[in-house]
Amino acid sequence: MISPAVAGSARSITSLSSLTSALHNLSLTSTRSFSSTCPSQKTRILPSYIPPYPYGPRRIYKQADSGLYGGATIQFGNKISKGRNEGKTRRTWKPNIRKEKIYSEALGKWLDLKVQHRVLRTIKKVGGLDQYLLGEKPARIKELGIFGWHLRWQVMTSKAMRERFEKERQELGLGKPETFEEFLSRYTMEQQVQAAIEDRAQRSAELASEPIKESLPEAHAEATPSPTLNVA
Numbered sequence: 001m002i003s004p005a006v007a008g009s010a011r012s013i014t015s016l017s018s019l020t021s022a023l024h025n026l027s028l029t030s031t032r033s034f035s036s037t038c039p040s041q042k043t044r045i046l047p048s049y050i051p052p053y054p055y056g057p058r059r060i061y062k063q064a065d066s067g068l069y070g071g072a073t074i075q076f077g078n079k080i081s082k083g084r085n086e087g088k089t090r091r092t093w094k095p096n097i098r099k100e101k102i103y104s105e106a107l108g109k110w111l112d113l114k115v116q117h118r119v120l121r122t123i124k125k126v127g128g129l130d131q132y133l134l135g136e137k138p139a140r141i142k143e144l145g146i147f148g149w150h151l152r153w154q155v156m157t158s159k160a161m162r163e164r165f166e167k168e169r170q171e172l173g174l175g176k177p178e179t180f181e182e183f184l185s186r187y188t189m190e191q192q193v194q195a196a197i198e199d200r201a202q203r204s205a206e207l208a209s210e211p212i213k214e215s216l217p218e219a220h221a222e223a224t225p226s227p228t229l230n231v232a
Contacts, residue, residue, distance in 0.1 A: 044146050053149045055142050064145060067114025069095060070122075071143040102129045106158040111151075119143075130155050 043057045044065040058065050061073040072095035078088040096117040101110045105128060115123075123132045133144065133152040144152060155161055169177070178186070 046146060046150060050150060050153050053146050057146050065147050067097065068116065068119045068148050069097065069114075069145060070116045070119040071145070072097075072116050072118075104129050104155065106130045106155045106161045108160070130161075 043059075043062060045057070046053060064071075064073065074095070075093040077091060077093065079091045080088050097114055098117065098120075099112060100115050100120060101112055102115070102123065103110050111129070119132075123129055126132050126135075129151075132140075133148060133155050135141070141149075169175075
């Protein structure tokens with residue numbers, strides 16, 4: 001027969017082991033994280049080998065740099081109600097963005113893009129994605145954004161587009177375009193010549209503005225006798 005003292009010690013050992021296992025299974029990290037703040041959005045940066053985008057990345061509504069949004073953004077306003085529930089309520093209007101598969105003739109493949117509905121109509125109107133990306137007007141460049149600028153660079157550096165540009169140069173009788181290294185050396189030389197001309201002009205202006213000081217040498221002043229008057 002088991003004594004009450006032995007039974008009590010066994011129960012205490014069992015409770016201690018269960019408490020130890022519970023502490024081992026305890027985790028300080030929650031299984032589901034929750035935050036009341038909006039997640040931070042990263043600013044899209046182009047690679048160093050791509051020419052810089054003249055208008056820079058988006059500072060607000062940064063998700064627009066992940067597709068062809070056409071410069072669209074979220075608009076805020078009020079919903080005006082009449083009748084029994086008369087009043088106004090704040091609301092937002094988000095751009096009509098959809099995912100579309102658009103074919104690029106220069107790249108020779110289908111691209112999965114996030115496109116605004118108005119931009120999609122413009123692409124169909126101009127005759128394709130390549131024609132839309134190669135637009136030269138400032139308004140078109142501005143609505144491309146960083147994402148469209150990257151696509152534009154890919155299209156312009158593709159093999160099919162390089163052959164097209166070479167054929168157009170031959171038809172117009174133009175020479176071979178200079179490389180970036182040649183352009184950089186020529187631009188540096190022009191800047192140095194311009195700086196030398198401006199420096200010379202500045203020195204000439206400084207010399208012309210200085211007053212001309214006329215003074216006799218001290219030795220000549222001492223050797224010259226003072227005039228005397230002879231009174232008869």
